[in-house]
Amino acid sequence: MTALLETKGVWQRFGGLIANSDISIAVEPGEIVGLIGPNGAGKSTLFNLIAGVLPPTQGSILFNGEDVTRLPAAQRCQRGIARTFQVVKSFETMTVIDNVIVGALIRTTVMREARRKAYEVLEFAGLAARANVLASELIPSEKRRLEVARALATEPKLLLLDEVLTGLTPVEAQTGVELVRRARDTGVTVLMVEHVMEIVMPLVDRAIVLDLGKVLVEGKPADIVRDPKVISAYLGDRHAVGA
């Protein structure tokens, strides 16, 4: 089976700072993969590289076997990569449904069709009741769900979720977990960044841990949580790891 997404030796430097160093990961179709790691580990940067916000300093990114390293973000979305932003970026002066229509318009230019599709996605995401409300009037958890809905409306093959469950109440987070699961059940592959281990670990099939821009370990959630390297990275005691 060929991987849906593959990064090959990807580097990202910001001046003297190395945000991603030699990252090679693969995501198989149908998986939910967790990307975890402490603050500043380079998770969002890797998302930006995969989504095409900026080209990597070095290395290449393959999607569905195609080299997309130099493709702009809009074209990657066309290929089937959709993402949410860690800091939500709703279209604030537009209604909830109009936000989602923007996403739907990449697959159809017939407005009636886009509108129908958008409404369908809103129902899927549990936001249908808020369809005609301005995005600026949503509460934070709804805004996160809107980001997911908007991304789903583009009919992605790969969905990149950047901390969509962070900062939610336990009940809201559980709803979010369900949403991610249902999205996967419709055939979407998910790569998600999350901080809160207790929430992500039961959800993901596999986890990749980043630390200081490098892949620290990857594997089954159960093994990851017990890995001493991971524990020390999270506790910040990096010297505890035998160098």
Added chain:
Amino acid sequence: MDNSFAQRRRRDLLLAAGFTAVAALVPLFVKDVYVQNIMVLTLMYAALSQSWNILGGYCGQISLGHALYFGLGAYTTALLFSKFGVLPWFGMIGGGLISAVIAMALGYPCFRLRGHYFVIATIVIAEIAYLLFLNWDWAGAALGIDIPVRTDSWLTFQFTRSKLPYFYFALGFCVVAWLVTFWLQDSKWGYWWRAVKDNPDAAESLGVVVFNSKMGAAAVSAFLTAVGGSFYAQFVSYIDPESVMSFHFSLLMALPAVLGGIGTLWGPVLGAVILIPLTELTRSFIGGSGRGVDLIVYGTLIVLIALARPEGLIGLFSRKRKGASR
């Protein structure tokens, strides 16, 4: 799925048809030439502001240099007619196309600028064009162009005896600009533009090609603005750089939309209906040198609006429908 959206669209169309019918009947009762003149200008600025709103309001690229496209329309028409005898209708289309191309050529570098830098660039570019025309001898330089008078007809688009044909053209122009906006608003372009305005990064991530969206908006906006300039040249039958390309026009195109409601379907019309008669009355009240004063009037209005109702006067009508996509 609710159909409030379709209902709103239908209501907008009906309103537009109603307003147009009423406006078309007004000259039957208002015979005063001075008032008719104001009505023509009001309709013209409503249409111009509607055109400006496509780029500035929907797409969020605030231009204070639209006088450039207005002037290009006016000059193309006047030059083609006075130098080569080409009918104004061709000048109108030609001026529109030239403006659209120039808007895209200028957009190529300028759309990489963000926020204030973009606004300043538009002002500077229009000012440069103004200076070029001021010194361009073949185009009449500072003396301008007197459009040669032929017989009154729709063919030559000249009417010396009555303002009415101009009035009906201006009304038609206004309706066309409105319909174009109405149609674009519920098209892929309309959604792309609003997405670009609200958050270009998010837009790009959803497949919106931000740069092309801006280019498209600029082309449509400039084309329609040039049509207005072309009309204006015929209406006043004499143009010079000061009377069609000065900064004053850029302001007069932007302000009605800002006043009425930027990025809304009805904002420009509402704004023009309030602002233009006010401008003209102030001007005649103060006398020939009223130009400085009307700027004070605009400035005051805009500050008041910005403080009290940043979404424009249209907000007064839609308070109940808060959240409706206008």
